[in-house]
Amino acid sequence: MDTMGADIPNVSQQQLPITDSPPVVLKGSVFTLSVLKLYSCDINAIEQELTTRLSSALDFFKNAPVILDLENVQSQSSVLDFTNLTNIIRKCKLIPVGICNGSKEQTEGATSAGLAVLTSQSFDKIVKEKNIKDDKAKASSTQAEVNAPNSTVFVADTTKVIHHPIRSGQRVYAKGGDLILLAAVNAGAEIMADGNIHIYAPLRGRALAGLDGNEHARIFCHSFEAELVAIAGNYRVFEDNVPADLYKKSVQIYLSGEQLNIDTLGT
């Protein structure tokens, strides 16, 4: 920091811009903090351990803010002296900013010692809960005839990405979300989504977006050769192939009122 300051002359002379903005603004943000997990209420033991631990990595942790995790000591009967504890931690060149997972008494003690109280959920627990949610989403998404578990990847819970061609007689449905296809939808195949449909390949079969009535859903495709397209139940059949000016063009299909529009992209 010092060397950087030297490179910028006359910092103090720089005028502050005059603005109408308030002097302070409260905003939410996310920081990474170190957590000091306590396994004992014995202040002397904690001090000894901290001193030996930090002497080897002093610069790395110098003035680092820490949260005291009391999860493993919350059921212990001995009382934690937070004033004493924070002094020891400060002596070790760490800045205690708050506690988490404390018992009721510990939380009160920490508050009166000037520490913040954080609600924490361990990372393992968050990941585990997310996985359960993902599994549920996977189980509930229906896939009519296509049965290729390895080629379907879930980007979000409801978006379905398919890498293999959808062939004549096959149907794919992205329930409650978007459908993204990276290979052709062949004639006689049917793809459906409650949300939007993106096809980065030829669309030769049928595509139905906004199946649950979403009139804002759209269909995007790389090469337009469809048999039928529909958005929220408004459909158009191409009995004698698609119009010549749209054939094999990149198009988007959307609804305005009850009118189904097909526009070429990027021209």
Next chain:
Amino acid sequence: MAKVIVVTSGKGGVGKTTTSASVATGLAKRGHKTVVIDFDVGLRNLDLIMGCERRVVYDFINVIQGEANLKQSLIRDKRLANLDILPASQTRDKDALSLDAVGKVLDELRTTHDYIICDSPAGIESGAITALYYADEALVVTNPEVSSVRDSDRILGILSSKSKRAEDGGEPIKEHLLITRYNPTRVKIGEMLSIEDIQDLLGINLVGVVPESESVLQASNAGVPVIHDDTSVSGMAYHDIVGRILGEDLAMRFLEPEKRGFLKRLFGT
């Protein structure tokens, strides 16, 4: 490691049995112990094309139902010692083939043979599904016409969703496109779909093109797989296809109309 190759198409009459007979013969000719199985129960043709219909005593259904063992029902080809034929039954019902029983027969054949060629019936009914279920590779036989291409697309969808490999979530079946009855002259004047059109629609690797030829019909009627006819373009095309199945890199042949010489043009054929 033995390989199970299904010859399938969806549509009938495109050349599945002709292809099965010639590919199996070609593999055997190159020294691989091969067996070709007729899955078309009730409409057996393979033994006719292989020229062994009078030697059928026990068939595939007899083996499935435990009335005969494999050794009794395999027919040794009269030209090649390392080629066996497992004929279908002419008299039994189509539903006699159960998946489990077929799986057991194939497992037994895997221990004795290098290649197992499954000649599928037309359609997408249980017979066709049974024929493709255990396949490691598939030869999708397609004619250069729209309905055949559409049916091939349908069967490709079934290969990727209803086969054992798809159900187990393992490595997908290796799919090969095999175009038969190709007539370069008619393609040139726009009466037939071109190879590019077909490949564009199906999106799988081309393993070979067999030109339309009188020798195919003659060979079938004589009960000799056309691959034995070294002078016909169809026979040569099947030789190339067998090479490509074995991993050889061979250029495609017979894709351009045959140039007719001056005398031929003058006197006809």
